[in-house]
Amino acid sequence: MPEEIEEIQEPTAHDFNQKHLLGLAHYSKEDILYVLDQARYFREILERPVPKVPTLRDKTIVNLFYESSTRTRLSFELAQKRMGADVVNFSAKASSVSKGESLKDTIRNISSMKIDMVVVRHESPGVPHFLTRCVDAAIINAGDGAHEHPTQALLDMYSMRDIHPDLQDKNIAIIGDIAHSRVVRSNIIGLTKIGANVTVCGPKTLMPVYVEELGATVSYNLEETLAWCDVAMALRIQLERQENGTELFPSIREYHQKFGITMKHLEKYPDFTIMHPGPVNRGVEMESEVADSKRSIILSQVTNGVAVRMAILYLLSGRSRV
Known part of the structure; x- marks a missing residue:
């Protein structure tokens, strides 16, 4: 299997140096096309009898969802597990947020558990940007208010x-x-x-x-x-x-x-x-x-969503495909 994975090479060379995905306003045309080209590789992974690749093994990812979500949350979680990550799901309704804990304190407490990436959805625009000032982990915007997705x-x-x-x-x-x-x-x-x-x-x-x-x-x-x-x-x-x-x-x-x-x-x-x-x-x-x-x-959009999110997780993780 490792040999089969290595056969699929990146289609174009591009110096992708993004640390976060806060919105597409921060990505160049080349960045966007590079992500889409990478997603083709992971889309092929999903068609295999065993649709998994250990690219994110030993990485810990927190899904920080302050808004209700079905497709986006499940798509991210499936992408993370397909890549071997350790996944922690956070729901605001079942946390100390309901007791009055601030977003800043919540994310700092979570960060102290040594996490690598945070996928965040929040009803307020700008929250993903705010989190970059609170923690060192890579931040992925899963929807912030009516701002970006x-x-x-x-x-x-x-x-x-x-x-x-x-x-x-x-x-x-x-x-x-x-x-x-x-x-x-x-x-x-x-x-x-x-x-x-x-x-x-x-x-x-x-x-x-x-x-x-x-x-x-x-x-x-x-x-x-x-x-x-x-x-x-x-x-x-x-x-x-x-x-x-x-x-x-x-x-x-x-x-x-x-x-x-x-x-x-x-x-x-x-x-x-x-x-x-x-x-x-x-x-x-x-x-x-x-x-x-x-x-x-x-329905193809739903399947493609897992592949695209696998590509983003891979690119922001700093890991090579193995």
Whole structure:
């Protein structure tokens, strides 16, 4: 098995000197492409009869989740165990945080246990940056408020490259709750850096004023957007992040009528690929049949997420593949 692993060499030479993954704003085009190329190696690992490699043996990783999560937390945990790491899962609800302990004291106490990496999700933007000032461990942002979600964007780009190996000048549409999504910010930053064209589409009440400054084009017309794009990524309506809930649009039903992707759209526009970072609200962002159609790569995104997170863990661990 070791000989088989060594046969797969890094596709391009690149001086990757990042210590953390706080957001894609801190990564260059070359950094992003290097991560995606590394993920191909780990994606192949996942297809083997024994999908494990001892790359992170003797490394201790803490999953520090202050927000509820299913896909991201399980994906990171599976990636870590596939690579032989010692994993500690931290839940704020079942910790001293519920007794009033501060984030700074929590992370310093955890750090005193000699950890190597921290994967953190928190409702407040900037927490991953703050942790870099508290501990020496590598910090990976698993989502901070409505700011960034870099590993989701990386797995999205990896999934797009499965369909379009070169994303230069490809047209990517992101549709839905743009204002409250950390996924959209990281995707716009990453996709524009590697040369893709990005259009965001949704109700005016869910469109932030800064989005064009990030390099995206704004549209309020779903039909025009789907006619233009090569990939359509729908986003969940995040009612839990909205102060006024459905007051930002008349009703869920009307939202679906104006911005929901239907089977009629797939028939009318036969070329674009369907994506969604999950969880999918069937009958809202898209019809159930759309999510299950052959044009959808939603489940592939989930599998690719493990490979991409394995690549990030490997690159930030300072270990060589063995």
